[in-house]
Amino acid sequence: MSLGIPDSPRVVVQGITGREAGMVVAQMHAYGTRVAAGVTPGKEGAQVDAVPVFDTVAAARADTGGAPFDISIVYVPPFAAVDAVSEAVEAGIGLLLVVTENIPLHDAIRLHAIAREAHASVIGPNSVGLIVPSRRIKLGAIGGDRPDRAFVPGRVGVISRSGGLTAEVGLQLRRRGLGVSTAVSIGGDALIGLEPADVARALGDDDETDVIVYVGEPGTSMEERLADAITSGEITKPVVALILGEFMEDFPQGTVFGHAGAVIERSQGSPREKKRRLERAGAMVAESLDEAISHVESEVSR
Amino acid sequence: MSRLLEHDAKLLLAEAGIPVPRGQVVTSAAAAGSFARLLPGGVVIKALVPANRRAKSGLVVFAAGAAVEVEAARLLSRTFEDAPIERLLVEEQVAIESELFFSIALDKARKSVVALASLVGGIEIEQTSAESPQLVGTSELDSLRGVQPHSFRQLWSALGLSGPALPAITDVCVRATRVFFESEATILELNPLALVTAADGSAPRVVAVGAVMAVDDNALARHPELAPLALPDRGWRPPTPLERRAMDVAAFEPYRGTARFIELDGDIALLVGGGGGSLVFFDAVQKAGGRPACYTEIGGNPSAEKVRQLTGVVLSCAGVRGLLVGHNITNNTQVDLIAAGVVQALEDLGMDARSFPVVAREVGTHDEAGRAIFEEASVEYLGEESTMDDAARLIVSRVAAAGTAAAT
Numbered sequence: 001m002s003l004g005i006p007d008s009p010r011v012v013v014q015g016i017t018g019r020e021a022g023m024v025v026a027q028m029h030a031y032g033t034r035v036a037a038g039v040t041p042g043k044e045g046a047q048v049d050a051v052p053v054f055d056t057v058a059a060a061r062a063d064t065g066g067a068p069f070d071i072s073i074v075y076v077p078p079f080a081a082v083d084a085v086s087e088a089v090e091a092g093i094g095l096l097l098v099v100t101e102n103i104p105l106h107d108a109i110r111l112h113a114i115a116r117e118a119h120a121s122v123i124g125p126n127s128v129g130l131i132v133p134s135r136r137i138k139l140g141a142i143g144g145d146r147p148d149r150a151f152v153p154g155r156v157g158v159i160s161r162s163g164g165l166t167a168e169v170g171l172q173l174r175r176r177g178l179g180v181s182t183a184v185s186i187g188g189d190a191l192i193g194l195e196p197a198d199v200a201r202a203l204g205d206d207d208e209t210d211v212i213v214y215v216g217e218p219g220t221s222m223e224e225r226l227a228d229a230i231t232s233g234e235i236t237k238p239v240v241a242l243i244l245g246e247f248m249e250d251f252p253q254g255t256v257f258g259h260a261g262a263v264i265e266r267s268q269g270s271p272r273e274k275k276r277r278l279e280r281a282g283a284m285v286a287e288s289l290d291e292a293i294s295h296v297e298s299e300v301s302r
Numbered sequence: 303m304s305r306l307l308e309h310d311a312k313l314l315l316a317e318a319g320i321p322v323p324r325g326q327v328v329t330s331a332a333a334a335g336s337f338a339r340l341l342p343g344g345v346v347i348k349a350l351v352p353a354n355r356r357a358k359s360g361l362v363v364f365a366a367g368a369a370v371e372v373e374a375a376r377l378l379s380r381t382f383e384d385a386p387i388e389r390l391l392v393e394e395q396v397a398i399e400s401e402l403f404f405s406i407a408l409d410k411a412r413k414s415v416v417a418l419a420s421l422v423g424g425i426e427i428e429q430t431s432a433e434s435p436q437l438v439g440t441s442e443l444d445s446l447r448g449v450q451p452h453s454f455r456q457l458w459s460a461l462g463l464s465g466p467a468l469p470a471i472t473d474v475c476v477r478a479t480r481v482f483f484e485s486e487a488t489i490l491e492l493n494p495l496a497l498v499t500a501a502d503g504s505a506p507r508v509v510a511v512g513a514v515m516a517v518d519d520n521a522l523a524r525h526p527e528l529a530p531l532a533l534p535d536r537g538w539r540p541p542t543p544l545e546r547r548a549m550d551v552a553a554f555e556p557y558r559g560t561a562r563f564i565e566l567d568g569d570i571a572l573l574v575g576g577g578g579g580s581l582v583f584f585d586a587v588q589k590a591g592g593r594p595a596c597y598t599e600i601g602g603n604p605s606a607e608k609v610r611q612l613t614g615v616v617l618s619c620a621g622v623r624g625l626l627v628g629h630n631i632t633n634n635t636q637v638d639l640i641a642a643g644v645v646q647a648l649e650d651l652g653m654d655a656r657s658f659p660v661v662a663r664e665v666g667t668h669d670e671a672g673r674a675i676f677e678e679a680s681v682e683y684l685g686e687e688s689t690m691d692d693a694a695r696l697i698v699s700r701v702a703a704a705g706t707a708a709a710t
């Protein structure tokens with residue numbers, strides 16, 4: 001199993017008493033992923049979908065058997081995210097899924113620095129989650145209340161900047177009789193933890209994945225780093241890539257479309273350049289979502 | 303990202319103990335003239351607009367004597383991005399010995415904060431850094447533990463700076479870094495940073511002659527003192543009346559649903575989402591030969607009323623001949639509410655989907671109810687069996703066919 005997630009992960013949700021977190025915990029339980037504990041300062045003693053709530057991550061750990069949590073899903077408000085991530089890594093958590101949107105940039109930099117020092121991995125911020133259909137692992141809102149509609153077990157690894165498109169790719173694969181090994185919404189922000197290249201490396205090492213499909217967006221240089229990782233042979237599976245937002249090149253630099261990260265600055269981050277780089281590295285670059293799915297199909301049947 | 307006007311940035315620098323030129327903000331040529339007469343030498347007149355590279359756009363001029371009022375009047379008669387220039391910053395001209403460059407910015411690839419320095423500052427710095435990168439030094443700053451002065455001493459010393467100028471410059475860099483972190487800036491650039499030698503041989507003065515500063519919108523809520531100074535950086539054009547209407551829609555029920563809208567000049571209105579889905583539809587419509595009348599993004603489970611209002615905006619774009627409604631399969635957005643809002647807006651405007659092409663591609667929460675609402679109103683509904691590209695091609699062909707029918 002990739003990304004260091006065990007078959008039955010011990011999951012804690014920070015900020016569990018929020019409206020969205022409560023809804024997602026119920027969805028996860030319905031899918032088959034159990035949440036062991038929740039944390040909201042000042043709400044110890046409460047329950048969310050039968051999950052006990054604690055004031056601190058340390059207390060949650062101690063009172064639920066004492067073993068470290070495998071993953072924390074972070075649903076706290078934007079200004080509380082650095083604190084939450086810092087608390088999680090101090091409690092020995094090695095993988096964080098940060099759902100929170102609109103985290104200030106200085107906080108995002110600190111959050112990633114804290115995780116880096118603790119050798120913890122961060123998915124997100126601004127991720128809708130991760131799903132492993134064969135093991136009924138759903139972390140976060142990914143797939144909504146009917147995850148089976150978009151995600152059936154299979155051998156395609158999905159990585160997407162956009163949460164909604166992570167599910168759309170799953171749905172389109174299912175229509176063609178294909179399924180998903182692991183799908184990861186890596187987050188649409190400019191500063192995210194696990195980048196496309198990191199997740200592609202992990203899926204490359206995953207024996208349940210045959211092909212990787214990546215959906216990228218304008219802005220940042222993450223696709224360029226993915227191309228470098230393919231070129232250097234670090235990614236051992238075929239990669240199908242779709243880079244959205246070519247139309248943005250006709251707009252003045254700095255115009256923001258879609259996600260906060262999707263902004264072309266000083267001619268960096270242009271979709272056409274990303275496509276050229278990925279193509280040269282040997283990825284199959286698609287011109288549309290339909291074509292991306294066809295590329296996956298042809299790769300799987302080879 | 304929001305920009306601070308230069309005088310606001312300099313006020314923050316001055317409060318942090320960084321010398322800035324004597325200056326005054328004026329709104330008339332006469333006031334520019336009277337301030338200039340208080341100064342011994344010539345002045346620099348800068349248009350106060352939220353933009354980079356003003357010198358290259360003629361928005362910064364040097365003048366002395368009677369020319370001050372003439373130049374000020376000329377700048378005040380100009381416009382910037384269709385908006386009149388209303389305020390000028392008039393500053394003393396500093397006798398510059400050498401023009402340095404110092405900048406602190408977020409490095410998104412490294413996920414860190416980086417300081418850049420060069421002994422060759424001025425308006426050509428971008429060219430310098432592109433053509434002679436060895437003239438620009440870089441230092442990564444520790445955002446967890448703060449920065450010690452030696453980081454900057456090393457940076458400048460490696461570039462060749464020595465003597466009493468070195469501690470003087472280092473001190474300014476330390477202070478600027480404090481401003482950067484305390485304001486949660488995304489960039490703080492001092493350029494030119496002037497070195498002014500004292501005639502009596504005492505320590506040289508360092509003056510921030512030019513300053514550029516931008517701050518993070520997501521952090522403004524905890525900087526109430528900066529919020530009123532921060533100007534949204536569109537860098538393109540002021541919002542159109544329809545875009546202003548869309549902003550009002552977005553502000554309505556601010557905690558439920560995102561709504562963004564940019565007016566364009568095509569003929570197919572797009573009411574699409576989410577963040578990535580809207581990019582897919584936009585690319586797909588263009589690649590199918592269609593011309594979008596707008597870029598929109600609606601998501602985050604908006605209410606039917608919010609959808610109705612935004613649809614009203616989208617359909618008011620000049621020359622609209624068709625509407626595409628669509629999302630990627632939704633995680634939580636309710637399709638029935640999208641359908642109800644769209645159908646209501648069509649009714650409001652007296653538009654009939656039997657003659658005005660409307661294609662909807664909506665899959666997800668409550669899509670069966672959504673399908674019923676769309677189909678009842680004669681909207682062409684595509685569900686789970688379709689792709690987003692199918693929907694884009696369909697609306698383009700429907701609009702083209704309607705055009706042909708109208709021509710015959």
